[in-house]
Amino acid sequence: MFKRSFNEELIKQLLKSDLYKHKISEDIKAGVIFPGIRAGRIDFYHKGGKLFTFDKDGFKTHIKYASVYKSKDDYISESRISSLERITSFVDGYARIKENCSLYAGVESSGVSCIYGNYSYIASKSNIVVLDIEVSLESLDADKNQDRIDVLFFDKNKKCLIFCEAKHYSNKEIWSQKETKPEVVGQVQRYEKQIGIKGDCVLQEYGNYINAVNKLFSLDLSCPASINQHVVLMVFGFDKDQLSGRLRELFKANMPRDLRYYAIGNVASLKIENVFKKCGL
Helix, strand or coil: CCCCECCHHHHHHHHHCHHHHHHHHHHHHCCCCEEEECECCEEEEECCEEEEEEECCEEECCHHHHCCEECCCCCCCHHHHHHCEECCCCCCCHHHHHHHHHHCCCHHHHHHHHHHHHHECCCCCCCEEEEEEEEEEECCCCCCCEEEEEEEEEECCCCEEEEEEEEECCCHHHCCCCCCCCHHHHHHHHHHHHHHHHHHHHHHHHHHHHHHHHHHHCCCCCCCCEECCCCEEEEECCCHHHHHCHHHHHHHHHCCCCCCEEEECCHHHCCHHHHHHHCCC
16 A cells, blocks of 8 residues: 655654754755655655665664774775774764765666755755655556656646656666667556556645655645646666767657657756656646
8 A cells, every 4th residue: 555654753753863953954955865755754865875764663774874984094904994993873974874875876866866856845946846756656567566656746836746757878678679669668658557546545645745744844835636647757868979869769769659758968957847848747
């Protein structure tokens, strides 16, 4: 069951925690960390990775991020390893944990992080903001457990949710031979079918999501009233030659007319209003 809820008691616990008060809250305001409400927990993302999760048991992070020593030097000799002191708290090792998190991010996750870093629903003044990322829905395909859609945008004026799937130019799922359908087309169409079937539930849960973040971050967002039935496909990470060559001949030429897509080389320079204008949303 798709859920987006975070009760008031957990909000109180989070606001009292040292890690949140002294580290995470300022990074959220700066767009460095993106918070996403889940079912009974909140995930904090940084540079394409899940930096921390907070639930009834407090904060957690992956062990590969938290394997941090206290040292003023970037390089150490083998003879010093036994004398190095490990961090004793997330607050103590926060900067290095963030650094480790960013090092493990894949190319597509890093691209998505540029989008939510610039258009976070908390930090951005844009009318169109990123409301959520990594949205997992129970798959309609018997061979898959979950469908995970990369980005959920929210048009604050229209009170409308719009999903987006982001693919790097190197992803083989966007490529096929001439006049054949690439794998990503079926993926986007499956997501659109999901939205058609589960739209009412998704809309209700994101109403809960917005109620939670309004309380947590002192926001005044309106609850969503509708979901766009189209899922935007965004392709990024190519140069000018690739744009006029392979991208035009083997990507754009194979896209169905009713599929909404947007191509941008440098995703860090993305202007979100251009995406919606180009896609007629």
